[in-house]
Amino acid sequence: MSDDSAAATATPKPKKDEVIEDAVVVDETETPVVVEEATPIEAEPVVAEAPEQQHRVVYVQVPPAPRKLGNRGIGSLIAVLATVVFTVIYALVGALVTAAGTGTLSFTFLGLAEFYIPSLFFLIGFVLLVLILNRANWWAYIIGSLLVGLFVYFGSIGLSLLTSGIVQDTPAEASDRFRDALTSPSLIVAGLLAREVALWTGALISRRGRRLRTRNIENREAYERELAATRAEHERAAAAAPAAG
Helix, strand or coil, X not given: CCHHHHHHHCCCCCCCCCCCCCCCCCCCCCCCCCCCCCCCCCCCCCCCCCCXXXXXXXXXXXXXXXXXXXXXXXXXXXXXXXXXXXXXXHHHHHHHHHHHHHCCCCCHHHHCHHHHHHHHHHHHHHHHHHHHHCCCCHHHHHHHHHHHHHHHHHXXXXXXXXXXXXXXXXXXXXXXXXXXXXXXXXXXXXHHHHHHHHHHHHHHHHHHHHHHHHHHHHHHHHHHHHHHHHHHHHHHHHHHHHHHC
């Protein structure tokens, strides 16, 4: 065989830089893909929630609580009337004391402002006592009447000295005038009379206060009975409502 035929039949070798197209390269080392079977998911049972029970709102009209009856208003009015009684008795006693010394019954002192000073303190002291004690028993007015008498006595002494200009006196003169006022028959009578009028008028006020206490207890008991009856009625109505529905 000649050299030309051998060259024709020989397979040509690719050149070093020549690119071979249409070549498919299979990588035999590729890791196989494992497909896992999906675990079937069991459907959870759906529980239908029951509708919430509707609550009925029942408004109960509660009767108003009774208001406690007080004794301050009428008691203060009685104290004002007692002041008039005190003034009249004080004027009669003053006239009798003057008549015992002079032999003449006279009421000329009624025109003097100093005469009404004890009445002013009696009014203030007795009204304050009534406002404090309200519906108290008579024993409270027995003690309170002593305070009213002292209030009238020392208050009248102090105001009488102030209105007569004691602040302009010397200490010795002021001391003498104060000592004379303490032993003044008219002011002593005013203090004692204030105590007696407050004592017996306080008995009248305390008697009314006792009736008010009894009435307050009765009103409270009636309110408790009415309230219990109202609650029982509404409880029966609430218990009968579901059975009717």
